[in-house]
Amino acid sequence: MDRKKFLITASLAAFSISAFGRIEKKEGEDKFTGDCDTTNDILGPFYRADAPTRSDLTFEGLEGVQVTLKGKVYKSDCVTPLQNALVEIWHCNTAGEYDNSSNKFLHRAKWFTDKEGEYSFTTILPGKYLNGKLYRPAHIHYRVTAPNSKELISQIYFEGDPHITKDPWATQKKAVHRVLPISLEDTRGNLAVNFDIYLAGG
Numbered sequence: 001m002d003r004k005k006f007l008i009t010a011s012l013a014a015f016s017i018s019a020f021g022r023i024e025k026k027e028g029e030d031k032f033t034g035d036c037d038t039t040n041d042i043l044g045p046f047y048r049a050d051a052p053t054r055s056d057l058t059f060e061g062l063e064g065v066q067v068t069l070k071g072k073v074y075k076s077d078c079v080t081p082l083q084n085a086l087v088e089i090w091h092c093n094t095a096g097e098y099d100n101s102s103n104k105f106l107h108r109a110k111w112f113t114d115k116e117g118e119y120s121f122t123t124i125l126p127g128k129y130l131n132g133k134l135y136r137p138a139h140i141h142y143r144v145t146a147p148n149s150k151e152l153i154s155q156i157y158f159e160g161d162p163h164i165t166k167d168p169w170a171t172q173k174k175a176v177h178r179v180l181p182i183s184l185e186d187t188r189g190n191l192a193v194n195f196d197i198y199l200a201g202g
C-alpha cells in the first residue's frame, strides 16, 4: 500500500459510522460535525406538564431499586454541551402504575442542564405495564427542549430486558442506541445509567 492510500485508510478508521447514521467519535480526535441526533420515540399517554423541578425523585417509603440517570445534552454539532436545556422524565412505579393525578407528581421531574450540559436524576428502576396482551419493557420517558434546537421526545430501555424483543417501539432500529446498560457506579452498589442526548438543530 502506498503512503497516500495508507493515510486515507487511517483517517477513515478514526471514526466509525454505525448502521443508523451515528458517527462515533473516538478519544483524542479532532472535533467534527455529523449526524448524531438522538432518535425519538412515542410520547405515550401519560405525560404531564408542570412536573416539579428536582433532581432527586426518591422519597421516604419508596419501593424499588435506586438508580442515577445522568448524561450530557449536546447541540446538533454533536460536541457542544447545551446549558439550560430542559430535561423532563417520567416513568411508572414498580407496579407499572403512573401517577396521573396526584399533586406529588411521583416519578416525574424536570431539571435544567448545567454549563457542562450535564443533568442527573436519582430515581428507581421502573416496573412494567401491559400494552394489550404484552408487557412493555421497562422504560423511562424523556422530553428535552432547548432554544434553537428541536424538541426531543424519547424513551430509554435497559439491556437484558426480555420484553424488548416483542415491543413495537423498543425493537425499532432507531431505538438501538437507547437500550442502555445499568452499571455499578461505585463499590457501595449504587447503580447508574448514562444517556447522552444530541438534539437536532431548530
Ligand SMILES: [Fe+2]
Pocket: 044, 046, 139, 141
Ligand atoms: Fe410509558
